[in-house]
Amino acid sequence: MITVDNIKEAQKNLESVVEATPMTKAPILSENFNSEIYLKKENLQLTGSFKLRGAFNRIANLSKEKRDRGVVAASAGNHAQGVAFSAQHFGCEATIFMPEATPLTKVSGVKSYGANVVLTGENFDEAYEASMKFCKEHNKEFIHPFADDDVIAGQGTIALEILKEVPDLKQIIVPIGGGGLIAGIAIAAKSINPDIKIIGVVASGARGMKESYKAQMPIDSVSVRTIADGIAVRDVNPKLLNIILEYVDHIVEVSDNEIANAVLFLLEKHKLVVEGAGAAATAAIMHEKVDVEDSKVCSIISGGNIDVTMLSQIIEKGLVKSYRKMNLLITLRDKPGSLTELSEIFRDCGANIVQIDYDRDSIKLEFGEAHITIALETKGEDHQREIKEKLKQNGYRYKQI
Template identity: 55%
Template structure:
């Protein structure tokens, strides 16, 4: 475990740059048996919890180390935490980010004054290159998770939660490299050993879960997930030991479940949360953890989601929840044919939002119409289909 004294020491320092984030009750996730609370690290200074650990580490450096500068590898949030902290101390920061890092995270890191280099397909490849530069240039490496100062900084999240809610029965937190849950679990277990600590991983990046249940490090061959903040392929030995000691259970969520949670938090709680940040809520929504009772603390680790990814999640969510449908209709290519179709859709009270008219893919004398409409649920979509059948339209749902 990270010593509790180190976590309290971190708490004395981090508010130079960090804030105490809201710990909000969720009536949408709660019921008679469980009360769910959301720790909103998406509202942190840089939009994620990473500022805590990064600042705690950089503030501990010697004057000589600060003079040389720092280097880090990150999928985005740690990069911003290091850049912000380095800028605070007026020191040089070099950040290696995977080439797939969302543009918003790259731009935000650069705006904070860091030198950004895009390298590799994932975090582990970016990390390997950062370690090469560390040796070559003599920079001080700021590890995103496997560092006691970093983990102690992340552990301050628990100290804040226990100030706001004296009784916590479960803590649900995302796991990428494991620094966040190691810090939180270390603090929680030393203050109250009865608190259950549940980690959540993406199905496409679940090396820590596999290692946890095998009781030995088992790395993944590759990672693929919309939760880019926790897309870590290899398990670090330091964090693995903390997790074996302090964490009670690890579960996983697939891509659709993570996307559902992002959309749920946007619609119900009016909060923009990235995939890694929403995965703790996804675990509750999709009942990954059995027999949850009492006060449940969910860590929303960040809100730095790429707007293109958010748009895709919203679009797919609208389709899955029967609020948008796309149909392809074959019409005789003559005047008034499209009008007849729109009259039928009007009768079904479906709102048209997009129409594509294509003669080339149809037989001579016909046209294929791809039409996107807004609907009000599954029953409404069934009514649309019934109405089109009533008027003998040839169509299929896409």
């Protein structure tokens, strides 16, 4: 069994390498819920994720003989970077198996630490199977991303830092993929304060651990699909489930839309670049999946290695949902001056045109017509309503897209 003493030993191993990441109050969330809500910013950790803690502790505890044979890991990205960094630190070879769809930023991060990368499979579990086969064939040491005592102990050091700063904390809210993070945090936190509540958060597209927690037996997900690739784990590990059943008080789920909202909120209001998995705990607070009213709560921001393309999509959709951007398909008469007349309406309404496309060849158009696809910067729902009313008054046919 892993104990708080193991976690304190791990903390000693990590002292010279791992950052004691900032833990700061989230003023807007705190005010909204009449609570003290803190963010533990593991997105600011070396390698951009908490995963460095467990990987470094595991490799630090290997014998020189095992290190010399080289290490192998499977990961959606963050564990891979933790293993690669740690292997480079100790001078051993690392081979990392990653799903084919892993964001480029994570693949590049792993390679930058000198590790060999093998892209294979549609998800973590398929990459894991390939890595285990490779490990046996080449007699190398496997560094499991979550089902390993040294890894779990390393992740648990986060709780030691949290409770050192806020000893009277009431709840810690933690994202769950494989379960190593919440297992380590729960063991450490409950050992220090048995009354503290540990709440897990899964993505709706990777619900295996939540279903297993409810049934009290491993139930693997049929399929996994979520923007939170760091917690996109299909299969439930019995070892981790047993720890979670003993130490975790509740598990909730959040949708991809809710995760995206939290990514945008943390970027805009807290100036934090956070990946989907890293935003899951905050999403659970924002969308009232957990009761945080009149409490002291810590949300774990587990990582910040988000693909720039995904971040761009989240920002764009967030702007549309918050009525700060408006996309319209408008039918115009195809004659000189028509576009100028249309743009004058937007000018008079105070809307800024940011993108425009012109189509006069669509078979859906009558002869003498053209389609304009236009993107506008707007100032809220009332502003968009005003623009649509002006278009109607001037006889334009349009569709909001």
